[in-house]
Amino acid sequence: MDTSIVGVGVGITDRFRTVVEEKSARIENIAPRAEKLDVKVTHRAYHNGRMEDSTVELTLTGKGLPVVRAEAVDGDKFTSLDLAVDKLCEQIRRAKEKRVDARNHPRKAHFAKGTGELAGIDVQPASVDTLEAVATGAVPVIADDEEAEYTPVVIRTKSFEAEWMSVEDAVDRMELVGHDFFLFIDARTDHPSVVYRRKGWDYGVIALATLAQPAAALVS
Structure with a gap:
């Protein structure tokens, strides 16, 4: 497995490269099809x-494999590396367990026409309050009696190509990238949607009423 290391605002020492190579061997052991870290x-x-x-x-990327991502922050970059590797390995392990469970207990998500309820997967539609908050852009305000020390806010912007997939596949992809939500286009409805974590092992899904169009259609 190839390894690429990039430093932003920090130099990459030979010692750090050696530790990364040691950690990559652990990752490759549980994800033998991975090609690049x-x-x-x-x-x-x-x-x-x-x-x-x-x-x-x-x-982590590989031919025929979904992208797996993990991130960790600490005052020491070696500790951050350890934490990130642990997260990555845990995400891969959970994905493997879900695939085994899916083979042993096949699931098929479906909507009940009468009630509109989603069955066959532990995903619940968003509540009315959540939908209204998203529609209006309402953000809860938390008051603090003590004056908080100023901390600069770092806003990162990322753009991705739209992907059509099922709700179940979106949940699996969310687990692999280690996020609390995942944006996608619902292949069943062509609606831009997002799945997100709820309490326990439950998930929620929010969908926009606007239909998505493939990139080729937009260009033409």
Whole structure:
């Protein structure tokens, strides 16, 4: 498995490269079909250098495999690496267990025409309050009596190609990238949708009424 390491605001030492190679062997052991591991280390300093942290982002790719991502933040980049590798391995392990469970207990999601309920998968439609909050852009405000120390907000923007898939596949992809939500186009309805984590092992799904169009149709 090839390994690529990139540092942003920090140099990559030979010692760090050696540790990454050792960790990549562990990842390759549980994901033998993986072909490349991208490691991005970002160092940030706040308040004139009085606060520092290192973020390690891991991206695992392979032919015929979904992308697996994990991220961790700590004051020490070696600790961040350990945490990120643990997350990545746990996501791969959980994905394997779900595939085994799917083979032993086949599931097929379907909607009840009369009630509109989603059955066959542990996904629940979003509540009315959630839908209204998304539609209106309402954000809860938390008051604090004590004046909080100023912390700069880092906003990261990412763009991805739209993918058509089932709700069940979207849940699996969300687990692999380690996020609390996953954006996709519902292949059943062609509606832009998002699945998200609820309490326990439950998931929720929010769909927009607007139909999505393939990229080829938009260009033409």
